[in-house]
Amino acid sequence: MAANFQSSDSIRSGQPLRYAKSVTFNKPLPLELGSELPAVTVAYETYGTLNAARDNAVLVCHALSGDSHCAQHTAEDDAGWWDILIGPGKPIDTDRYFVICPNILGGCRGTTGPNSTNPKTGKRYGSDFPTITIGDMVEVQRRLVEHLGVETLRAAIGGSLGGHQVLTWAIRHPDRLRGAIPLATSPRLSMQSLAFDVIGRNSILRDPNFYDGQYYDKPTGPNVGLALARMLGHITYLSPQAMQEKFEATRQEPRDVPTEFEKKFSVGSYLAYQGDKFVERFDANSYVTISMAMDLFDLGATSVELQSTLAKSRCRWLLASFTSDWLFPPEQSQELVSALIALGRPVSYCNVASGCGHDAFLLPDEVDIYGEMVRGFLNNLNGTSTPPANNNDDIYVHGPTSIFQHRIDYDRIVELIPASASVLDLGCGRGGLLGRLQQLGHKPVMGVELNEKAIVACVEHGLDVVQADVNEGLPAFTDGQFDFVVLSQTLQTIFNVEGLLTDMLRVGRRCVVSFPNFGFQKLRQMHNEQGRAPGSSGLLRFPWYNTPNIRFLTIADFQEFCRERKIEIHQCIGLNTEEGREVKEDVNLTADMAIFVLSLPA
């Protein structure tokens, strides 16, 4: 089945990919922006085996300059561009999943693109190749997936432009996709990224060797323009820090690469090398075609439009961005996440701390986080989620969330929430409370958390959790979205107390808030008799100069706070955690922990 889809004019069409197969669909492909392609060939590679139920297929979508070779087929095979993620035992485990990776429409590695022969004319398309969209790319992928006998994909995954394809799959083919994993992507390009693309295209289109796109039979194509575009791309794929680390030590010691570009500085010789090398494996017309499809991609300019677009989806979602990515900045992934939250869709998200820039999703540095999230997410897509191993074991100590080791309050909180109520847990840690609630049949349950590893743990257990700082409130959530919103043992670590409580009461029909009570007798005595800042064990074990607890309040203070704001107090429960019991009398003196159930007045 290995097809002869590669032109021998290899410089502009790439070497044949050893393991690529191909299929040609002779049915014309109508294009989103008008006109059609008379026939389409798709080059693709597969890994693993389609199971009998035909429900283990994972579609891998490549980015601008990628191809179908996402992973090695054998130990001797050329490296694949996502070997860190795909293979036996890896996050996308080819022992379990049937992986499909096609070269995209408009590409130059075997799938129909500008360097293909137009069957109508017998000549290369060149710049006659029509303007295509991400939607057109996905339509070709859909044909391929059907051809392979797959009705519903377990998941589609891709970063950058690959993420745009995943998003399009979820929206266009909601019934054919169980899980969507768009990484380091966006609802549409930032204006800055779009501007870089414009310059890249201009450098190709204004290269005198472009010949209006019909350079295939010329001695030289727009190699300078394409190389310049690639150099520019390379800067945008790296973070400023990564560039500094890579080239600073050898600033004025360029490598002696054979090039006609400037090589005065080490970064210059690197860019020259990358530019020249790219020309050998990529076609300038494909660059123009694909980058334009990316620039035209647009799920909506406003949150309302974005929600309306994403409302068509029916899959579960896992998104990740990378903190130092400035080409697809994290705020863009967060726009997608916010829209999905507002729609009440099952979504998990992490903004992975990384110094690697946009390229992070291709690099091993942070694969322990995003790779394990992918593994956990795929594991749980068939509805068989694994509950957290130990429900009371939220051991993470991090910033303004769960600083607490023994969670006696969980027992009480679980009792307070009526059967089947939906719950949002703020500062959910590794999902101890959420896991219990999920097992008890609460639905949906969702968490908000800051710590990356805690998020990974939640995703591994099939829980939906998004990374956010509750100090910024809950802007993504809609009014009355959850029956219950829980803030347990976190209030005393919050800067923006008023903002958060206001938002909790907006989002939750009821809210549960628990906190350590500084009115507790022992703490009062310590302060009064010893003249010392009150401290204790557990949550209050930290010294005054080094504690995450930055708000000191008593039960009486909190009651006054609620009274002043006309917040209704449904319950005020006092716990003496040292003695492991509830206290009923004079709670501001006898309780070291308080649990309040609140709501706005009816």
Added chain:
Amino acid sequence: MAANFQSSDSIRSGQPLRYAKSVTFNKPLPLELGSELPAVTVAYETYGTLNAARDNAVLVCHALSGDSHCAQHTAEDDAGWWDILIGPGKPIDTDRYFVICPNILGGCRGTTGPNSTNPKTGKRYGSDFPTITIGDMVEVQRRLVEHLGVETLRAAIGGSLGGHQVLTWAIRHPDRLRGAIPLATSPRLSMQSLAFDVIGRNSILRDPNFYDGQYYDKPTGPNVGLALARMLGHITYLSPQAMQEKFEATRQEPRDVPTEFEKKFSVGSYLAYQGDKFVERFDANSYVTISMAMDLFDLGATSVELQSTLAKSRCRWLLASFTSDWLFPPEQSQELVSALIALGRPVSYCNVASGCGHDAFLLPDEVDIYGEMVRGFLNNLNGTSTPPANNNDDIYVHGPTSIFQHRIDYDRIVELIPASASVLDLGCGRGGLLGRLQQLGHKPVMGVELNEKAIVACVEHGLDVVQADVNEGLPAFTDGQFDFVVLSQTLQTIFNVEGLLTDMLRVGRRCVVSFPNFGFQKLRQMHNEQGRAPGSSGLLRFPWYNTPNIRFLTIADFQEFCRERKIEIHQCIGLNTEEGREVKEDVNLTADMAIFVLSLPA
């Protein structure tokens, strides 16, 4: 004196600048990297009048694509590139100062550059123009300044590449400069910025119309390459936010500009217009020459090298960066500031909050901050500083610094510091304490502050203050750099208490720390008897959920803290601020404020 320095070939050499004068130095100019220029012409403009003492000259240094026309000469004159800063009554007040603005060496607006005629050959230099440095530019400026009868400049000011010139002036001609004002600049380019320059030069040098730099007699020069370089530059001058705001609303509605570049998107038509327009007023060889000089500029790779270079300076310093500038990121200005601090040089600095990116120093948006700092700095350069109007009036409420209105503690602190001791005041506000100390003859006195407006006020009063967050410690300061380091009424707002106190004791031979005492009887009673979070008036007037005070400590707690760390307590002074008196007995009970004098053990 208006000279005929402009070629009629105006496209590549610019139109003659109406008010520009010029002078030719026939003495050869030896160049830093070898070879020489046989003669140098400088085009320049001046504003205002040189006073009799010849000590009111301010040199204005332009950036890459600037020229000598920094301001209007008359209301009818063309706009100048720094009209917001320079003119009668403006921060650089031409009623007071004699402003000199030369076109830089290598430029194309009248000063000798690649488009000038080489007197030795009678032909344009073209690419025979030698590689020059910022040092060479400054040497030409020095000749001009001397020619104008100025021995010592009151100040030199410039942003970006202009800042590089200012830095070079300060180092090369320490006796000729009283004040240096480098804005939005760096000790050397970041690797990312350098990489952008490399691409810009490659796009010019590989343009087939470059003809090895000898394109002046050709029908077309490397216009496409130069336009591409300019487009790229434009992206880097704007912040991502600014680009979004500017082009998002009209994303797919380009302006119909006459251009051969892509104009599919609004940002594309903008870049095309800017690129095409630039070609009409700038010479590609100048772009290559000047950008290379910028890329070669290097004050040192490490803080040690940077200090060694800056040690040659003898001027006062004012630096500003802009938060959204990613071409010359604030950290780079901070490297300069840190080196100057370590050297004990008089320096003020502010990282001005701005959404305008690198261009901010040319725009009016933040001129109220950086312009007023420039005005205040220039005002105080002649040694006649204005003391703060009201020494007890630190009214700013901002983040973790001066949240306090009446400063009874100042009186006591001033007494505690021996005559002529040097003082660093952390969280100095508008300089209330520093101003008093300066008037009492303490020297040097210096402040650290977060609030922009407070910094402006300090600079207006001739005080040296740098913007920094003391939660990050005092990394720029050297061991034992000050006799006294003061932290008044700020300890209780600090997250990183241990880190800051450790650094204070490293930098100050003695430290003064004042804070509100939570052991005060009234506060203990409130907690103990009412079961409420203790609060009071003044510093403690904020409610538990909304107070900048995040650390609760008593005098006894602080004494223990010092004892555990073997910090020597020289004095522990208790104040009852409500009664306005010092208390001597049982201070942890009777004082609502404490002042400690500390040091490391001898």
